[in-house]
Amino acid sequence: MKQSEYFVPTLRETPADAQIPSHQLMLRSGMVRQLASGIFSFLPLGFRVLNKVINIIREEMNKIGGQEFLLPALNPIEIWEQTGRVESMGDVMFHIKNRDGLVLAPTHEEIITYHAKQHVKSYRDMPQIWYQIQTKFRNEPRPKSGVLRGRQFIMKDAYSMDTSWEGLDVSYNKHAEAYKAIFNRAGIKFFVVGASSGAMGGRQSQEFMVESDSGEDTCAISDSGYAANIEVAQSAISAVGRISDDLPLELFPTPTAKTIDDLVQQYGFSEERCAKSVVYIADGQPILLFMRGNDELNETKLQSILGTSNLRPALAHELIQYTGADHGSIGPINLKSNIRIIADNLLKDANGLISGANKDGYHYKNIDFTRDCSIPEYQDLRTVKAGEPDIVDGSPIRVVKAIELGHIFKLGTKYSEALGASFLDSESNEHPIIMGSYGIGVERVMACFIEQHCDTAGIIWENSLTPFHIHILGLNESKFPDVKNFAESLYSELIIAGYEVLYDDRNESPGIKFNDADLIGIPVQVIIGNKNLTQGYVEIKNRKTGDRKIIKTDEIMEEIKNLYSSIQ
């Protein structure tokens, strides 16, 4: 491709709206333009990269037996009503205004299941892996970080259909392997975490994550290889346990202590002996939760314990209604009403605890959970913190932010049951199809690569995703016809040799060409200038290392090949 004829509007200055490196560089290198919040146009250079990502994904999906579909983005709402997701998705789903009954699909479990119901009727028809690479629409409340979180984005979504849970395990593991292959080929450093199955229903789920301050997910990882989304992460921190002193329960006034910190500061209690009380309302029912004083409630864990995502902290009047006290004085003893109580595992059967007296301005101390009150249920409610020992070998946990690149998910039968997609087994018994669902954010792969591979000058592509393999810079061609002639013949020769070549034949000053080349970041630059050429030399530059090499013109093809293949 001759750059003089190619639409690559590079920007010298960073657009003010872009905050993170990948967004800034995708704009500056002329790969994308924003059309509206969370909506991007891909320009030719960016689309080339996107297609490289897509091709890698397609090849790896085909390798595990995936069959590529193209499903419509415009969907009849009835199908979504049957699975209850019109309601559960709420505002995230776009609804068509001037044609009742149509929505824009945010994902495709329903549509896949619809087609499966039509034609997958026998155990002999399975297993199946169906996938597509297609545009999704989600009305994100707050798009951000360039293409990382958009209202319209390309997703590779795949769905497996099996006759048994063992079969689902096989399909799931195939996807896990395919995903590793995809992200490795793309050149992205990633890690895999155990994740919450959330409101999707289903059993097991893992997310493929890229560590990044721009990420919206938080993960707990450690050197032992432990890695989990913070929503489900556990640690091996030891329980509060029992102390030998067996003092009697004691009510004491705490007129100015509203928080655990107040108790610690004013009375010198140890933080971990304070039992923090939290009241939540889940599906309209109050729940009283006890946490170790310095711990934070993990709402996702609470959701899975309670089996509902409809929960919220109680309001002030509800606290008084159910416990008899305001926040800051709530505890396990003398509760005003008989409400469900769950305590965190770390408090199991503990004594010597301090907690509210359900009477404003009073606390109890020396509380013994086995003596003074009844705690019917202990669960893991807390959010792990950095530095705690992990559950593999006690290695300290690091808490990092991460971008979710992909998610694999054992769906089970939620959608097949809702939509009636069932099959007959060899004994003519009817069963719902057992499904899995597997997504990859295509633009995110591109953006994450750039986040991990850039410097102050621009992007540093590797061979797998680079928009072109070789960048020829012809310097001052209008003045030196020999430069132009050599550049053009090299350009043709490289193309014949099978390379994808971008040839900067623009009538621009050398400085502009150098800077644009570093910004665009094609791994191999071939710089053809008159001074070198008249001596029989040209220069090649490794974009990543910045190394330059002066090479005899008759050895240029060989040297390019060496440099190109050394880059990977």
Next chain:
RNA sequence: CGGGGUGUAGCGCAGUCCGGUUAGCGCACCUGCUUUGGGAGCAGGGGGCCGGGGGUUCGAAUCCCUCCACCCCGACCA
């Protein structure tokens, strides 16, 4: 949805408090000449409903009301 910020030429910005020539600067763009190995120089030139609407005023980019868009933090995120 709550909080904060910004809308002035393709991009980056000044001007707005405190109303008053013809709205400015850098880059980019066009023409000519000179240049040419890390974003060249000189000369000339084009490009603006100052986000939209309404108001106040002799007069509004500037003051008031209102709507919109975009960015950031939070809430949310199958």
